[in-house]
Amino acid sequence: MSPSAVPRPDDAQAPLIAASDLHTWFELRQWGFLRLGAVRAVDGVDFTLAHGEAVAFVGESGCGKSSLARTLLGLHRPTRGEVRFAGRSLGELKGRALKAYRAEVGYVQQDPYGALPPFLDVRRLLAEPLIVHGVRDRAERERRIRAALEEVRLSPAEEYLGKFPHMLSGGQQQRVVIARALILAPRLVIADEPVSMLDASVRVEILELLRHIQCERGLTLAFITHDLSTVRHYAERIFVMYAGRVVESAPVDDLLDHPQHPYTQALLAAIADPDAANATRLREVPAGEPPSLLHPPAACRFHPRCPHFMAGVCDRHDPPDFEPRRRHRSACWLHR
Amino acid sequence: MMGGRWGEGLRELRRYPSALMGLAIIAALVAISFYTVVAIPYSEALAQWRGGEVWQRNPVNAAPVWLDRLAGGGAPRTQVVTSAEAEVEESAFTGGRRLRIPLAFDYEAEQFPSELTLFLHARGHDQRPFVRLLWQTPDGREVPLGGYRIGAEERISLSQDRALERRLGGLVPHIGLLAEPGMTAERAAEAAPSVLPGRYTLLMDVLLFDEAARVDAELVLYGRVHGLAGTDHQRRDLSLALLWGTPVALAFGLLAAVGTTVTTLVIAAVGVWYRGWVDATIQRLTEVNMILPILPILVMVGTLYSTSIWLMLGVVVVLGIFSASIKMYRAMLLPIREAPYIEAARAYGASNARIVLRYLIPRILPVLIPTFVTLIPTFVFLEASLAVLGLGDPLLPTWGKVLNDAQSQSALYNGYYYWVVSPAVLLMLTGLGFAMLGFALDRVFNPRLRSL
Ligand SMILES: Nc1ncnc2c1ncn2[C@@H]1O[C@H](COP(=O)(O)OP(=O)(O)OP(=O)(O)O)[C@@H](O)[C@H]1O
Numbered sequence: 001m002s003p004s005a006v007p008r009p010d011d012a013q014a015p016l017i018a019a020s021d022l023h024t025w026f027e028l029r030q031w032g033f034l035r036l037g038a039v040r041a042v043d044g045v046d047f048t049l050a051h052g053e054a055v056a057f058v059g060e061s062g063c064g065k066s067s068l069a070r071t072l073l074g075l076h077r078p079t080r081g082e083v084r085f086a087g088r089s090l091g092e093l094k095g096r097a098l099k100a101y102r103a104e105v106g107y108v109q110q111d112p113y114g115a116l117p118p119f120l121d122v123r124r125l126l127a128e129p130l131i132v133h134g135v136r137d138r139a140e141r142e143r144r145i146r147a148a149l150e151e152v153r154l155s156p157a158e159e160y161l162g163k164f165p166h167m168l169s170g171g172q173q174q175r176v177v178i179a180r181a182l183i184l185a186p187r188l189v190i191a192d193e194p195v196s197m198l199d200a201s202v203r204v205e206i207l208e209l210l211r212h213i214q215c216e217r218g219l220t221l222a223f224i225t226h227d228l229s230t231v232r233h234y235a236e237r238i239f240v241m242y243a244g245r246v247v248e249s250a251p252v253d254d255l256l257d258h259p260q261h262p263y264t265q266a267l268l269a270a271i272a273d274p275d276a277a278n279a280t281r282l283r284e285v286p287a288g289e290p291p292s293l294l295h296p297p298a299a300c301r302f303h304p305r306c307p308h309f310m311a312g313v314c315d316r317h318d319p320p321d322f323e324p325r326r327r328h329r330s331a332c333w334l335h336r
Numbered sequence: 337m338m339g340g341r342w343g344e345g346l347r348e349l350r351r352y353p354s355a356l357m358g359l360a361i362i363a364a365l366v367a368i369s370f371y372t373v374v375a376i377p378y379s380e381a382l383a384q385w386r387g388g389e390v391w392q393r394n395p396v397n398a399a400p401v402w403l404d405r406l407a408g409g410g411a412p413r414t415q416v417v418t419s420a421e422a423e424v425e426e427s428a429f430t431g432g433r434r435l436r437i438p439l440a441f442d443y444e445a446e447q448f449p450s451e452l453t454l455f456l457h458a459r460g461h462d463q464r465p466f467v468r469l470l471w472q473t474p475d476g477r478e479v480p481l482g483g484y485r486i487g488a489e490e491r492i493s494l495s496q497d498r499a500l501e502r503r504l505g506g507l508v509p510h511i512g513l514l515a516e517p518g519m520t521a522e523r524a525a526e527a528a529p530s531v532l533p534g535r536y537t538l539l540m541d542v543l544l545f546d547e548a549a550r551v552d553a554e555l556v557l558y559g560r561v562h563g564l565a566g567t568d569h570q571r572r573d574l575s576l577a578l579l580w581g582t583p584v585a586l587a588f589g590l591l592a593a594v595g596t597t598v599t600t601l602v603i604a605a606v607g608v609w610y611r612g613w614v615d616a617t618i619q620r621l622t623e624v625n626m627i628l629p630i631l632p633i634l635v636m637v638g639t640l641y642s643t644s645i646w647l648m649l650g651v652v653v654v655l656g657i658f659s660a661s662i663k664m665y666r667a668m669l670l671p672i673r674e675a676p677y678i679e680a681a682r683a684y685g686a687s688n689a690r691i692v693l694r695y696l697i698p699r700i701l702p703v704l705i706p707t708f709v710t711l712i713p714t715f716v717f718l719e720a721s722l723a724v725l726g727l728g729d730p731l732l733p734t735w736g737k738v739l740n741d742a743q744s745q746s747a748l749y750n751g752y753y754y755w756v757v758s759p760a761v762l763l764m765l766t767g768l769g770f771a772m773l774g775f776a777l778d779r780v781f782n783p784r785l786r787s788l
Pocket residue numbers: 026039040041060061062063064065066067068293
């Protein structure tokens with residue numbers, strides 16, 4: 001199948017956010033001017049997320065998931081390509097429009113312990129985004145803060161308003177982080193490994209909460225995870241990233257049951273492995289060295305580790321997106 | 337770290353006796369400052385410290401009263417005998433009137449006065465009045481002190497009357513006039529002359545030649561002790577300078593500490609936040625500033641331009657902006673810059689100014705409070721050092737200027753220890769108070785130090 005032969009199914013729905021040919025490279029310089037090269041954290045990513053959709057990004061550590069998230073949030077300027085949100089290119093947003101965009105996108109960070117300023121109590125830290133966005137009326141702020149706390153099930157709100165982050169448990173802190181991400185009523189929430197630093201016991205609660213809010217509000221939710229075993233319940237689509245690229249994307253069930261890309265297959269095999277099965281976190285990565293993003297392997301980034309490596313093809317030509325199954329894309333020459 | 341922790345920290349302070357001591361000292365200094373500023377208005381303090389008329393009734397270089405008490409007493413305080421209290425006899429003669437004014441007083445102190453002066457105020461005359469003086473001792477001797485034709489304001493310094501000194505056997509008049517009979521300079525060399533206690537009278541015969549003329553007299557027997565702090569070489573009461581020195585020292589220390597800390601902190605945070613050339617420029621400026629010697633620059637400004645305390649404050653703050661503490665703040669702020677909550681703030685659209693002022697700086701404030709408290713006395717000392725070097729404010733009475741005067745008058749060589757000790761003790765108390773509080777705060781806010 002040729003990559004562009006079939007119309008993309010998600011183009012049919014109204015896209016909320018779209019990345020096209022997105023590159024985020026970090027220049028490495030010595031003494032401030034000598035170029036040593038670039039870390040290609042995001043290296044050619046294309047996708048479209050529809051309104052109200054929940055998607056997961058998975059991939060091993062250092063493959064550029066957080067960099068992609070930050071680029072979508074507008075915290076990194078893309079080196080090449082663009083992010084379009086509700087039809088407007090992020091690169092063109094300035095001043096007021098950029099600030100308005102920041103209210104449209106909520107950010108839930110990985111580490112709740114560092115994500116909350118330790119010197120502000122819950123009321124003050126939840127008031128901050130409102131103040132920044134010009135909600136002058138104190139009573140109005142108070143009302144929205146309480147509503148946000150109730151929404152993340154920190155109730156009664158009074159009990160938490162005066163508390164400092166260090167007085168809260170990890171799960172409660174993450175709920176406050178979520179409340180802060182939601183308080184400006186965003187249309188998109190990006191959660192970067194929202195539960196990886198939490199106790200196993202509270203992970204499911206937080207994921208359920210995110211999923212619930214996402215459905216209630218009709219949010220678009222993009223979350224990054226290491227945990228392929230639970231992703232089925234919390235996302236509709238999965239993007240598998242490898243060395244700054246999305247190598248495979250598909251609806252959850254299809255991807256988990258019929259992985260197409262050799263890298264995804266290796267990932268899932270690692271989960272099925274009895275040794276790693278009881279570990280909720282993915283420790284066992286496919287055999288071989290993780291790729292260097294400073295000098296990534298030529299053509300297919302996975303070829304040094306791939307069991308199906310085809311010399312002269314995989315290391316010469318970038319594999320385009322094939323669609324071996326319906327709505328299931330995979331960038332591998334095997335599907336040729 | 338803040339908010340709740342501030343309260344906790346302050347409560348915890350109570351566990352440190354040294355902190356309470358420090359607080360007590362600081363509270364006392366603050367109380368003194370408030371009292372001073374209210375009781376002696378600024379302009380009045382400046383006017384008085386300029387010296388002159390106001391201090392005329394004060395002895396020169398008198399020790400504090402309490403010092404004499406410690407030494408067993410015996411030193412006289414200043415005694416003023418006025419004609420208003422005297423029984424004046426008036427008689428007429430052709431062409432005028434004659435007043436007989438006995439200025440009588442009891443002298444009981446063991447030591448002699450330090451000086452003897454008669455102040456005369458004459459009013460309402462066309463022709464100047466004439467005064468003849470006679471000294472009467474308790475044992476009935478009479479010493480004529482001569483006659484004077486007086487103007488409106490006359491100051492007759494008996495102590496400096498050389499002729500009288502010769503007549504008294506070489507003893508200076510304030511000793512000779514009050515000594516036991518038969519005492520001369522030669523005998524005084526063997527055994528110190530002692531006071532003849534009892535009732536003395538300075539009998540004034542005043543001849544007035546006009547109907548409306550009047551004369552008031554004031555005999556001042558200057559003491560050897562004065563007030564709480566003694567006096568200086570210009571008869572100024574040192575307590576004025578010691579009192580006014582307190583608010584000046586505290587204000588200078590506090591303003592300089594606030595000025596340098598706030599500017600340095602903001603600049604360090606701006607550098608850390610913007611990185612790049614902004615940070616590089618700040619770093620280079622700091623390095624240049626670090627090798628600039630602050631005291632010589634202040635001396636230069638003081639010598640060439642003005643020694644106004646406010647100018648000095650400005651120079652101190654300006655030189656302090658790029659002080660070495662920028663490096664320290666930078667090191668503390670760099671990891672905070674990368675804190676996820678800063679990234680979160682960027683994600684919800686907080687401005688750069690907000691991030692610097694509301695998220696970066698508050699994070700290190702608790703760590704800085706102790707440093708800030710211990711910084712205050714260093715500026716107090718700096719101001720005192722400048723004053724000792726002769727670069728004190730030209731108008732304000734300060735501790736440093738008292739020390740400077742003491743030094744220029746060789747106070748220690750002359751045995752006026754109180755002149756040096758009292759301002760020095762106040763300076764040390766200030767240093768001690770802030771240091772004790774600062775160290776305790778350090779333990780409270782930087783718990784890692786607690787085990788040390
Ligand atoms: N600001 C930056 N400057 C330079 N290099 C960066 C920067 N941010 C990330 N990188 C590099 O980009 C690469 C991708 O990092 P990223 O944090 O996006 O990975 P990740 O997939 O989120 O990993 P993890 O699962 O460990 O969070 C890493 O090699 C990282 O060192």
